[in-house]
Amino acid sequence: MGLLLKKTVVLVGMMGAGKTAVGRALAQRLGVPFLDSDAEIVKAANMSIAEIFARDGEPFFRSKETQIIERLLDEERGILSTGGGAYLSDTNRAMISEKGVAVWLDADLDLLWNRVRHKDTRPLLRTSNPKATLTEIFDARVPVYELSDLSVKADPRYSIDDMAERVVTALL
Ligand code: S3P
Incomplete structure (x- = not known):
């Protein structure tokens, strides 16, 4: 039986913080839909x-990201994993604070670097000194x-699963 969430739980934080993996595990645990803004943009x-x-x-990507987050927040309540830059936008933050609860997955820089260093999927890190x-x-x-409602x-x-x-x- 699924839990009836009052608001969508929106996971925010840096690339490599675990938003997608933790979001999926959390949705499964609570029996609610898992939503992922990056995956929706790709689709x-x-x-x-x-x-x-x-x-x-990037500006085009950001405008798509805002449209998708708006749609996902309106469509159904669940766990929404966002891309690392999504929470930077004032518009996105306003929508998220109205329709969701923002939870920051707070990982330190060493952990993030260890996770992203071997992956070539993040366009923002394609620089001479990633x-x-x-x-x-x-x-x-x-x-x-730090403006998020909660942090973990x-x-x-x-x-x-611990996360x-x-x-x-x-959230309790
Ligand atoms: C971005 C993070 C990525 C993706 C895009 C931009 C960012 O998502 O949205 O590459 O600005 O930090 P993840 O945080 O899931 O890697």
């Missing part, structure tokens, strides 16, 4: 995120993520 465009950035640019780029993005974004500290010792459990505890 709608029939292109990867990297291809969208390369072909149409670690420096990640650090810059991290420093600029943390003050915004990520730690390499915690499994995905899902911690989100549940934070």
